[in-house]
Amino acid sequence: MTSPRILAFAGSIRTGSINAKLTALVVKELALADVPVTQISLADYPLPIYDGDLEAQSGVPENAKRLHGLMVEHQGIFIASPEYNAGVTPLLKNAIDWVSRIRTQPTPWKGRAYAIGAASGGNFGGYRGLIQLRQTLGLGLGATVIPEMTVVMRAGDAFNEAGGFREEAMSTTLRTMVTRLVEEAARHLR
Numbered sequence: 318m319t320s321p322r323i324l325a326f327a328g329s330i331r332t333g334s335i336n337a338k339l340t341a342l343v344v345k346e347l348a349l350a351d352v353p354v355t356q357i358s359l360a361d362y363p364l365p366i367y368d369g370d371l372e373a374q375s376g377v378p379e380n381a382k383r384l385h386g387l388m389v390e391h392q393g394i395f396i397a398s399p400e401y402n403a404g405v406t407p408l409l410k411n412a413i414d415w416v417s418r419i420r421t422q423p424t425p426w427k428g429r430a431y432a433i434g435a436a437s438g439g440n441f442g443g444y445r446g447l448i449q450l451r452q453t454l455g456l457g458l459g460a461t462v463i464p465e466m467t468v469v470m471r472a473g474d475a476f477n478e479a480g481g482f483r484e485e486a487m488s489t490t491l492r493t494m495v496t497r498l499v500e501e502a503a504r505h506l507r
Contacts, residue, residue, distance in 0.1 A: 321392035321502035322353045328398035328409030328450075330360040335436040335472040336397040336443075338480060343395050343434070343467075345480075346495045355391065359412055366407075367414040381415035388416065388425030393502030395432045395495075400439075400446030405453065417458060426458040430501035432494050434467035442470035463501055465494040 325344050327336040340356060347354040362380040365371060388394060399406050416425060433450050435443025447466060454460040467490055469475050475482055482488045 319506060320352045321499060321506055322355065322390065323347055323393040323395060323498065323502060324355050324357065324388060324391040325395040326357045326359060326397075328359070328396060328406040328412075330358055330408065334399070335438075335469070335476070336399050336434075338476055339397040339434055339436045339467065339469060339472075340395065341480060342482070342491060343397070343432075343495060346492060347499070350495070350499065352499055355387070357387065359408055362412065364411055364415050367411055367418075372418060377415060377418050381412075382419060384412060385416045385419045385421075385425055388429075389423050391429065391502075392505040393430045393432070393498050394425075395434070395498060396450065397434045397436065398443065398446055398450050400435060400437050400441070400443040403445040404449045405446055409450070410453070413453060413458075424459075426454070426460040429461070429505050430498055431460050431462045432466065432498040433462060434469070434491075434494065436469035436472035436475070438471060438473050440470055442468035442472070444468050461501065463494070463497050465490075465497045467491045467494050 325340050327340045329336045344356045362384045437443040451462050455462045477483050
C-alpha cells in the first residue's frame with residue numbers, strides 16, 4: 318500500500334523555536350514509520366501582510382502560490398502553532414489567508430487531513446491558540462482537522478537533550494496523533 322505524503326511546518330520562524338522542535342519530532346516519527354514527509358519553514362515563503370488592495374493591484378504573491386502548490390501535493394499536513402495572546406501567530410494566519418485567496422482546484426483545504434499541535438512555556442501549552450487554528454481551518458476553510466493534537470505545556474522543560482520529550486506520556490500522545498493523521502491522510506490518496 319502506498320503511504321500518504323505529509324507536509325509539516327511551524328507557525329514560528331524564530332531561532333530556537335520550540336514549535337519548530339515539535340515539528341521536528343513529528344517529522345522524525347513519520348520518518349520512523351516510513352511515511353514520506355516534507356518539512357518546510359515559513360521563512361522560505363515570505364509574504365506581505367494580506368491586503369485586498371495589494372491583491373487587486375498585484376495578484377496573489379508567488380510565494381503564496383508556491384505554498385499552495387506544496388500543500389496540494391500532500392494528503393496530510395501537520396502545523397505546530399505557537400499561541401500569541403490566545404490566538405494564532407500573525408505569520409501563520411497571514412500565510413493561511415494568502416493561500417486561501419487562490420481559488421484553483423484542487424484546494425489545499427478539502428481532500429486532505431490536518432493535525433495541529435503547539436508548544437508553549439505556559440501552563441496551557443498553546444491550547445487556546447489551537448482552538449482558533451482549528452476554527453480557521455475547519456469552519457473557515459472546510460479542512461478536516463483530526464481531533465487528536467499535541468499540546469506541550471512548560472515546553473522549556475519538556476524536551477530532552479536529544480530533542481525528544483522527557484516524558485513518555487508526551488511521546489505517546491504525539492505518536493497517537495501522527496498515527497491518526499497518517500490514517501486520515503491515506504483516505505485521500507488518489
